[in-house]
Amino acid sequence: MEQARLLEAIIETAIDGIITIDNRGNIESLNPAALKLFGYTIEEVKGKNIKMLMPEPDKSGHDGYIERYQTTREKRIIGKGREVRGLRKNGTTFPFRLAVSEVQYDDRIIYTGFIHDLSKEKEAEERLREYAAELEELVEERTKSLKKTVKALSAAKEEVSLSLEKEKELNQMKSRFVSMASHEFRTPLSSVQLSASLIEKYAHPFENESITKHVGKIKNAVGNLTTILNDFLSLERLEAGKVEPAFSFFDLVKLSEEVTEEMQLIAKQNQNIIYQHTGLTSMVNLDQNLIRNCMINLISNSIKYSGENTFIEFNTEINDHECTVTVRDNGIGIPESDQKHLFQPFFRANNIGNIPGTGLGLNIVRRYVSLMDGSLYFESVINKETTFKLSFRR
Structure with missing residues (x-):
């Protein structure tokens, strides 16, 4: 009795549907899961043929299916389960997998079908x-x-x-x-x-x-x-990639003094270039021709854009970390709106008037400095002063 109640409880609470029929195909029982799937009560289906739960063409071929199942070969194949469709009370159909087993019960044979709903899987x-x-x-x-x-x-x-x-x-x-x-x-x-x-x-x-x-x-x-x-x-030559820096050790102070003397000759009346060096050494490892060109270009600009009776400060410094070249003047300055374009080829500030020039000099200086792995900085205040500083790591 205890085992019978346990078995009944298992059937009643099973997730899949379980249905039993006799050898003529009449329904003997459906568990709650099966009743829910088909939408019937047990009273509506008990004693009726299983075909009422099948749509066509399964409905017409069901009797032949039972006969085939009774053969040994079909038991081995069909008993493993097959995919069929069920017919609900409301007329809709749904897919499920049906596995059938033969049970000997009270000197008679009944068939138990295990129904696994495939609706969600199909969806x-x-x-x-x-x-x-x-x-x-x-x-x-x-x-x-x-x-x-x-x-x-x-x-x-x-x-x-x-x-x-x-x-x-x-x-x-x-x-x-x-x-x-x-x-x-x-x-x-x-x-x-x-x-x-x-x-x-x-x-x-x-x-x-x-x-x-x-x-x-x-x-x-x-x-x-x-x-x-x-x-x-x-x-x-720069555009064609023909400029390659030739690094060598040379006396920066001697070069700067030569440039100062040369540029003083083309300075305006009472325009003085004041050169000063800071540091215990004067030897550097740079391209002498390129750095000379940079010095001449910056000092030339200071001469052009500064008036008579002015000073142009030309300074060099060598310490343990870097070598710097600075040129400062008290000329017309660079308008703040023009400063971002200053190094573009052919660009000239809007306050230069009729002062001659190509607008290429600063672009060339920046590219020469870059070839020597250096940096170029500048500061300018309109009508007051302009400072350019070249910096090279040692």
Whole structure:
């Protein structure tokens, strides 16, 4: 009795449906899970044929199924379970897996069916199929888009290649032109410079102020043109990657004194370049030509953008950590709105008026400093002062 009550409790509380029928297919019992699945009460189904719970075509073929099941071979195969559909009281159908077993009970045979609802699994499978279809459609669209993009990129690559080839040709032409122009202009400029010096020499005994004045204008004009040529030639060499720093040890103080003396000759009236060095050593490992060019460019700018009767401070410092070169003037300054563009090629501040220049000098200085792994800083206050500082790690 105890075992019978336990078995009954197990059947009553089972998650899957359990149904029993006799050998004619009439329903003897359904557990609560099965009744819930089909939507009937036990009174509505007990004693009725199992076919009432089956939709077509399973309903018409059920008698043949029972007969086939009674053969040994079908017991081995069908008894393992098969997927069928059930018919609810409300007319709807649902999928379930049915496993049937034969039970000997009170000198007769009954059949027990175990019903596992597959509705949620089928819904999940359907969602997966829908997702897979959507994914395939998306992949197909993306593939078409990718092919289109690849085709466009290929066309763009070809166009860029042609543009690069044309640009390469133009750069070669520009390089040849700059080299040619530099050579062709330098020769007559040298002749003009020499002739102006000779005129000044031969006119000296006459002490004619007009001759001295105009000879000075010729020299200044030649100097400006020479500076322009030098700037263009330097930029062309930088753009072509022809400038490689040649590091060597040299006396920075000696170089700075030579530059100071040279630049003082072209300074304005009563414009004085004051050079000072700080440090116990004067030897550095840099490119002497590049650092000299930087010094001349910065001091030249200070001369151009400062008035007469002014001082230009030119300082060098060497300590254990770095070497610095500083040029400070009391000139027109750089407007704050222009400072962010200061190192762009051909840029000139809006307060320079008719002061000559190419707008290339500071760009060249910055690139020379970068080639020597240095840093360039500046500060400027309009109509007060401007300071440029080059810094190199030791």
